[in-house]
Amino acid sequence: MTQTGRYGVVVAGGGSAGLAAALASARSGVRTLLLERHGSLGGMATAALVHSICGLYRLREAPGAVLAHRGFPGEFAARLTAAGGATGPVRIGRVDVLLTQPTLFAALADQLTAAEPNLTVRFHTEVTGVSRDSCGRLERIATFCRGRQESFEAASWVDATGDATLAALAGAPCEIAPTLQRPALIFALGGVETEVLHGSGRMQLGRAIAAAVRSGELAPGLLGVHVRPTARCGELMVTIDLDDPPGGPPFDPLSPASLSRMERYGRELAVALTTFLTRERDGFAAAYLAAFPARVGIRESRRIVGETRIETGDLLRGATFDDAVALSTWPIELREASTGPRLRFPEGDRPCEIPLRALKARGAPNLWAAGRCLSSSHEAQAALRVIGTCLATGEMAGLAAAMQARGEHLSASTLCAARELVAGLFSSFSPSSKP
């Protein structure tokens, strides 16, 4: 074992939540370490090629998208747009989203983290063990990169792993739903004459795929496919919501055997679809499979058990909490089957407040969670998991951990005041709309 590194805050997981958490902590002046298993930051938005940020704007009937949060989500959206890596807001059905480019998302994350003198980023690093003191506080972690071990100590910790890995290794209570939302394989198709998808073209493509599935030419797994032209010439992003491969056990996001099956199954479907399209469809003759993701996209996995849990009813009625630190502004978008989403909108499009206690792990006083593994019900998670909300909960978990590391009094109001202060330092990109 090499010598131990000491930080104020360690953030495990560099997806959108971990990125926001690490930046918020470091910007508030605390020495911060961000650990990431891949070679770039962004998580689902880069490694899984998710190409839209949902949950950035308030739900509404009337035109004119309004940002849901002051602070980092709006700053990141504005910077990504300015860098040419985002388009929008775009209205889809009755929600507003920001369309993003995974490559420029990763590049911006590099630029923002590199600019922080208090922040160290370690790529290609997995957490393998956690030790706690007699009060349940996390003391130290062991990490692993290509056979080399390191160890780190911190005063406060953020679990932004998406799978509650840090909490689980610490022995803190976790939960996982018996039925999970489907994973998805997203890939890029180049060389497409995308005009053929204008107007009703996308639906007609869907009809052709459905007919080919019915005739046995394509596998039934391809009924979970969805295409979206990007802002770049000739490029389509194709999303395949993955059912369980024929004959296999149900998907388990914590099992390497199950993940391996899904990765291979997703790529097999992608190759079959590309071959079919190039052979059969006008506008696809010169199409080619331009990029596979680094990994299959995960919507739902293990979560922490927090000091409070956001329930389905909270989401649907737009609940308020006395320790609210962020807003959920996305419908419950439950994708349990590869037949598309079941959408449920909250009453009157009201946002649901996210309480600080849902980010605080039960029984581990210096552990915070953010992103898709915060404490919620299975259905509520189908709203809370989106990237815009991950950016918001990440920022607040990072600030909470930083304030705790400095020994400051922690409450929802002191946290929100701290966020205003930090956002003020980056005012050229701070959104002006109030939450």
Place this chain on the structure above:
Amino acid sequence: MSQAIPDQQAIEEQLAHLIRERLLDLPDGFASDTNLYEAGLDSMGIMHLLLAIEDGFGILLPEADVSEKNFCTLANLSRLLRTLLARQ
């Protein structure tokens, strides 16, 4: 073919049933002129709806009839199905 063509309302009810059962939680107050895309119907859902229509009505919709306008509401989709059923 001697069988009578179901009326518009019967087709709308059967379609609403297919959609509820196989695709979407239709919101309260859902009506034949409610926008299906806003209720969550996307291109993935449309593939499943096309197959459900084929199973339920015995028709695979011709590609030319698969349009944004025809799938926008239950009323539009039912009108199209009635026309196609009459042609059979």
